[in-house]
Amino acid sequence: MVAGSGEKIKPPKFDGTNFSRWKKLVNIWSNATSTDASKKGAILVMNMTGKALDTVLNLPKHDMQTILAELENVFGDTNSLVRLYEEFDAYERKDDESLRQYIHTFENKCNELQGLGLQIPEIIKSVKLLKGSRKSENDKKMVRLSSGSELEFSKTKKALLTLEEDPQAPPII
Numbered sequence: 001m002v003a004g005s006g007e008k009i010k011p012p013k014f015d016g017t018n019f020s021r022w023k024k025l026v027n028i029w030s031n032a033t034s035t036d037a038s039k040k041g042a043i044l045v046m047n048m049t050g051k052a053l054d055t056v057l058n059l060p061k062h063d064m065q066t067i068l069a070e071l072e073n074v075f076g077d078t079n080s081l082v083r084l085y086e087e088f089d090a091y092e093r094k095d096d097e098s099l100r101q102y103i104h105t106f107e108n109k110c111n112e113l114q115g116l117g118l119q120i121p122e123i124i125k126s127v128k129l130l131k132g133s134r135k136s137e138n139d140k141k142m143v144r145l146s147s148g149s150e151l152e153f154s155k156t157k158k159a160l161l162t163l164e165e166d167p168q169a170p171p172i173i
Contacts, residue, residue, distance in 0.1 A: 016051035019075035
């Protein structure tokens with residue numbers, strides 16, 4: 001195999017998130033690989049997981065054009081605000097995710113929604129951050145006390161991180 005021949009280039013993985021970015025990467029992959037066009041669709045399918053895979057498995061054909069058209073219908077920009085909000089609404093801290101990483105990812109999701117014109121009130125961000133943090137009800141109560149009656153997002157983040165660093169710490173007022 002000659003380096004740069006395109007044969008070993010793997011297609012991008014896709015789970016249903018960030019479709020526009022994935023589509024650009026597929027275009028780059030398709031142009032860079034020497035894989036036969038009749039096999040590209042099947043190779044794409046084998047690099048999908050989750051909702052993306054479920055979406056294409058029942059298609060009558062698995063060529064690239066059919067796959068991309070169906071994924072565009074489901075994950076395209078016209079549905080991105082709704083989809084991003086649903087992801088934001090369902091987002092919870094994973095078992096192996098640090099609190100700092102959870103907050104970072106949560107803020108990225110807020111910023112993506114803001115980029116599409118959806119302004120999320122501070123109190124909603126604070127409530128969602130706490131709800132998805134997977135902290136005990138007692139810990140959440142301590143964070144709410146520390147965040148003030150307005151539940152400012154920056155204070156909620158700070159209180160959560162302080163609690164994570166020192167679980168015995170008194171509320172920050």
